[in-house]
């Protein structure tokens with residue numbers, strides 16, 4: 477998955493002159509009339525013309541990408557955006573409950589194309605759930621997944637186990653698991669589906685095509701996305717760059733990538749130490765110096781948003797390239813800000829897991845700074861379903877101070893300003909009626 481000479485990750489590049497590219501994005505709409513064809517039904521493969529690395533008949537789909545772009549008045553108000561200008565792109569509606577299925581359908585397709593029989597990944601939970609589901613739904617490959625001990629939420633672990641993946645739990649965190657899975661897959665010849673795999677990113681480009689589709693092919697002003705391993709932000713940048721080169725859009729949106737403060741490598745490198753893509757000549761020593769500092773001080777990522785609890789994002793270079801293409805910015809938000817934003821998302825129609833709410837918390841911070849204007853059109857990507865991490869949600873809303881402190885207090889979360897607490901009532905009809913009258 478990396479270049480033999482420079483060691484950097486590979487990219488998928490197309491010879492567009494020899495391919496059939498639609499004249500307008502509207503041409504994709506015709507496929508809606510032919511939804512009985514699984515490749516037209518898929519929210520990934522109906523855009524096959526823009527990711528044509530395998531003939532469409534051989535592309536694997538389990539119905540991924542049936543996702544929603546919804547305006548949210550509540551979240552707009554919370555973040556300081558004018559009504560009607562803020563949209564949530566809800567990727568929790570994918571078959572395994574997160575955006576990962578977009579990329580997995582593409583990597584899985586490529587894996588089968590090259591004849592693989594086993595696929596592996598390291599994961600903070602969602603990639604593994606997605607791979608496990610594609611394997612169990614299609615029976616085309618066996619899944620081998622690596623997870624860190626105690627670092628994965630129960631919702632995600634339960635998926636991998638239920639879907640029958642070989643689950644290897646190692647002593648360490650995501651970065652340790654990532655290093656090991658690379659070694660193991662190269663020794664045993666197992667196909668690697670982490671986002672070091674460039675085909676994963678091709679599938680994730682389609683999230684942006686669906687955002688444009690949801691906005692009737694108009695480009696938003698901002699796309700705001702949580703940053704972990706930086707696959708999404710890299711894919712989004714590539715999607716817009718290609719559309720612009722192909723003349724299918726006339727401008728690109730700005731990109732905001734939001735780190736958790738407890739896992740802030742990208743923020744540190746870009747905003748504090750000035751790392752840029754520099755037109756293809758980034759000063760990569762900036763990253764290696766920072767990694768050495770982290771190692772010598774024993775700093776490890778630590779955040780309630782376990783999906784993005786990552787020290788060394790593998791797609792760093794592609795992400796800074798995307799930031800250059802899209803006039804991007806990076807911000808970090810605390811676990812307190814993440815959980816408050818998550819409660820606002822839940823109260824406004826769509827639930828999400830903690831990492832996803834970083835996009836909303838980041839939007840609020842950027843509006844407060846004056847970087848995002850209140851009448852900008854903003855799309856926040858909600859990367860994962862609310863049920864992925866019930867422990868964090870229940871701890872936020874609980875009346876049990878001990879549970880709150882145990883799960884959240886250690887992470888610097890002091891209050892739950894938007895908690896919706898359960899009301900304890902004796903099992904007595906009169907008392908129950910009294911309570912409902914009082915609280916409703």
Ligand code: F0G
Pocket residue numbers: 574576598599600601602603604671702703704705706707708709783784829831832859860
């Ligand atoms: N949101 C969720 C819900 C995720 O699961 C992840 C990544 C991200 C955001 C970050 O996305 O890596 O593209 O910057 N989860 C990976 C996993 C690492 O193993 O499931 P990114």
